[in-house]
Structures are given as C-alpha cells and as structure tokens.
Amino acid sequence: MSDSPIAQRLRLTFGKMGNLKYTSNLDIAKVWERALRRANLPILYTQGFNARPRIQIAIALPLGITSECELIDVALKERIDYSDLPERIMEVSPDGLYVYDVKEVALHENALETEIESAEYRITFIDSIDTEQLQQTVETYMAQERIMKIxxxxxxxxxxxxxxxxxxxxxVDDAGHLLAHVATGTRGNVRPDLLLSELGLGDAFVQVHRTKLHIRD
Structure with missing residues (x-):
C-alpha cells in the first residue's frame, strides 16, 4: 500500500474567456484555489507555515489571450466521484472560467509543466486584411531554413x-484566421505577439485564442 498522501490526482481542462483573459497566471491560481475550496473538494495542501493547495497549472497563458485548452492538475487527499465536477466548479467560479473535462491521472506522473511540448493558436484580425497577401508572407517566412533571433x-x-x-x-485558413502551431514549454516558448511582429503585423488589432496544448507522449 502506498504511503503517499495523495489519494487521487485529477487533470481538468478549462477555458479562460471574457475579462478573465486579463487575469495573470498567479491570480488564476488563486481563483482556482477559491473555486476548489467552495466546491468542497478534499484538496491536499503542502506542509509548512504557508500551506498551499497542491495544484499545478500546465503553462502560463499570456495576458489578453483566451483559451479553451488550459490544464490544471489537482491533488486530493480523498478519492471522489468527479462525474459532476465541472458543474460543481462552475457554479462557484467567476464569469469566464469554464471546465470542459476531468480525468484521473497517475498519482506520481511528471510535473505537468514539464510535459507540455507545443501549443496551437487562432489569431483573428479585427481590421480587414488581405488574406492572400498574408498567406504569401507566411509561406515566404516559413520557407526560410533558419530564422536567427537574439x-x-x-x-x-x-x-x-x-x-x-x-x-x-x-x-491562413479559409476564414482568414492565422493558425499557428508552435513550441511551448521546456524546448522554447513562442508567443503569438512575436509571430505577428515577425510578419510585420505587430501593430494589428487581433484576438488571440489558444485552441490546444500538446502533451509529450
């Protein structure tokens, strides 16, 4: 029998929408702490004077970006039935926080932030833009063998x-969105604003949405 204080480890897929996109990663962790406590979950806390809940968000989401694919691992000291957990959490959460999925993962799986390999983004242009010209610019840019940066x-x-x-x-897709699949995590962290700057669109008015996080097999 395991001596681990962790009885169950849950991985939640959540969305960050609306005004919540302007909330920092540190404050999102606090939002989650309050939501999990209000949902009456048996959260496992760290030991010591300043005990903190054993939760871990996969990777920081830049301010101003919405998402439908964020991940958070929650360690519990007792096993629970999590079939209705999304509804329970959203009932006590602020507007803009959505829970889409919950699954159980191994108790001692690697730290979530070390397992993220890449992310996909959808960039929507608020102002009109010549999508054919944009696609040509993108193709020329991606045809480069090396893109050296400092x-x-x-x-x-x-x-x-x-x-x-x-x-x-x-x-560029048929709807005129710029779709990007880039490294995120330990290998590197390519931000959407860097891509826009590289394409000469750093001043464009856009909406950026993270659509998927890829975890190492």
Missing part, C-alpha cells in the same frame, strides 16, 4: 537562437 535574459546577457525549428505550422 534573446536577452534578465541580466542583460544576449543569446542567439534559431526560431525556425520552434515553428511547426503557420498558415
């Missing part, structure tokens, strides 16, 4: 890296 860390040190291997797919 990154500066917090200490001001510059590091050169090749952006091209971190771009898995970039194209």
């Amino acid at each position: 990154e500066r860390n917090r200490r001001g040190k510059k590091t050169a890296y090749d952006l091209r291997p971190l771009l898995y797919d970039l194209h």
Whole structure:
C-alpha cells in the first residue's frame, strides 16, 4: 500500500474567456484555489507555515489571450466521484472560467509543466486584411531554413537562437484566421505577439485564442 498522501490526482481542462483573459497566471491560481475550496473538494495542501493547495497549472497563458485548452492538475487527499465536477466548479467560479473535462491521472506522473511540448493558436484580425497577401508572407517566412533571433535574459546577457525549428505550422485558413502551431514549454516558448511582429503585423488589432496544448507522449 502506498504511503503517499495523495489519494487521487485529477487533470481538468478549462477555458479562460471574457475579462478573465486579463487575469495573470498567479491570480488564476488563486481563483482556482477559491473555486476548489467552495466546491468542497478534499484538496491536499503542502506542509509548512504557508500551506498551499497542491495544484499545478500546465503553462502560463499570456495576458489578453483566451483559451479553451488550459490544464490544471489537482491533488486530493480523498478519492471522489468527479462525474459532476465541472458543474460543481462552475457554479462557484467567476464569469469566464469554464471546465470542459476531468480525468484521473497517475498519482506520481511528471510535473505537468514539464510535459507540455507545443501549443496551437487562432489569431483573428479585427481590421480587414488581405488574406492572400498574408498567406504569401507566411509561406515566404516559413520557407526560410533558419530564422536567427537574439534573446536577452534578465541580466542583460544576449543569446542567439534559431526560431525556425520552434515553428511547426503557420498558415491562413479559409476564414482568414492565422493558425499557428508552435513550441511551448521546456524546448522554447513562442508567443503569438512575436509571430505577428515577425510578419510585420505587430501593430494589428487581433484576438488571440489558444485552441490546444500538446502533451509529450
């Protein structure tokens, strides 16, 4: 019999919509802490003076971006029936937080943030744009063998890296959306605003929505 204090580990897929898109990742964690407590879940807490709930959000979502695919792992000290958990949580959650799915995962599975490999985004242009010209620009950009960039860390040190291997797919769909599949996580973190800047669209008015997170097999 396991001596682990974790009796059950649940992985929830949730959405971040409306004004909640302007809430930071740190504050979203606090929103989740309150929601889980109000839903009367037997949350497992860390030990020590400043005990915190054993929850882990997969990866930070940049401010201003909505999503339908965020992931959070919740450790429980007692097993529960989670069939109605999405409804229970949304009843006590602020507007903009949606729970789409709940599944049970292994108690000692790797930290969620280390398992994320990539993300997909849908970028919608608010102002009218020439989609044929945009597609040509995208094709020319993606045809490059190397896209060298300079990154500066917090200490001001510059590091050169090749952006091209971190771009898995970039194209314009029939509705005129720019769809991007990019590396996210330990390999690199390509933000949608960087892509827009690279394409000469840094000043464009857009709505960005994260549609999928890919987890390492």
